Amino acid sequence: MRTLEPWVGPPLEHFLAESEARVVLLMTSAGQVVAQHGFTRSLDVMAAAALGAGIVASTTEVARLMDQRGFGALVHQGSEQGMLLSGFDTPRGRWVGLVVFGSETSVGLVQLFWDELVRELVAVAPPETTQAPVLAENFERELNASLHALFGR
Amino acid sequence: MSLVNFTTREITCKIVYYGPGRSGKTTNLQYIFGRVPENRRGRMVSLATHGDRTLFFDFLPLDLGSISGFTTRFQLYTVPGQSYYNATRKLVLQGADGVVFVADSQARRFDDNLESLQNLQENLLEQGVDVRDLPVVLQYNKQDLPADLVLSSDALDEALNFRGVQSFGADALHGSGVFETLKGISESVLRRLAAGAPA
């Protein structure tokens, strides 16, 4: 399990232990990864986050067209694995969760503990802090070196 | 909004390639995907129709490596260009840290470029973002086409580049100008972060 902010860790660990989910991804509504468990490649995580956030964003818009407030969760039940996608509001803005689970658990259990996770996250989330300048004086040189290494020119 | 984490020292930025239909946004990403070393990029995800028109978005994550001690990642998105896909364009634009506007240099597409640029401004404004506050670079694609079909970069600058931002002539299919554009937007976005501006 990997989290960008430490306060996300304990509730997420609790969720994983109780729900027996295989993969969990927490992201902002813009698709930025906040926490993850079960992925092997960090860059694949980003693609999954972009797609998951996109699905939730589009179903929310569909709900809006139908004068609904939004869908609580979206569940896709496959033959081998199932997936739950859900958007929720936190003191840190709107987040999206993507959970993949197998036959060792059930959608009912995953949903049950997912709701618990959301309640816990909302309860323990510290308020948003303003971003300070993040990059040091070597920034210009290192940026150029990185861009050169990546783009080769 | 870029995600900066001080604990794990990571920065993730979202760059959106915007522009009219068939201007070459997906082609830009495909070229980048093909040229960046495999260990520095993820899979390219394309949600397209059978006719290879972007339906929702294309997505390509890039790993820029370490900058000032921060692991820096970019997420490149394209939007569908056709005017009737505005709802999905708005979704993809949410939380963008920078925009590459890919214009089609063909003279007959001039109005489409203008319309798309206006649409970008409107969609950003709807999300409470003034386009003047957001890092944007322009790319004039298809400059390889015969001179009598295309407008020059100077002419396009005159017509589209109101803010005097960085602009690049390009031939995305063969790669000319693609990395220059990406480097341009990367610099703008990261400089803005370094300056401590509200991201």
Added chain:
Amino acid sequence: MSRYETELGRISAVRGVRGAMLVSMADGLVVAESLMDGVDGRAVAALAASLAGRLARTTAEAGLEAPRVLHLHAERGNLLAVPAAAAELLVVAVTQADANLGLARLEMLDVAQGLG
């Protein structure tokens, strides 16, 4: 009221039964319910289906047949579960400590049998 809810009503009418549910075994979701206030049907359904699935696997590993009735005896009441319809559904009842468990069990087995 659906046919299932009418059937479940027979179970919840037994003295001391606080609620009865029909639960999908595979996904742990409530199919039908007849519950008193204060019983969290969604949570009981998810956890009972998980428990029944595990116990069925355990008895299978031990070379036994799948359990016909599960009975969890807690300090303040009981949880009863009866697999039905080729183990795709689970009839679940939550009872008080002083419930008429014998009759509740009979009704549950009858409902389960009626489901095929």
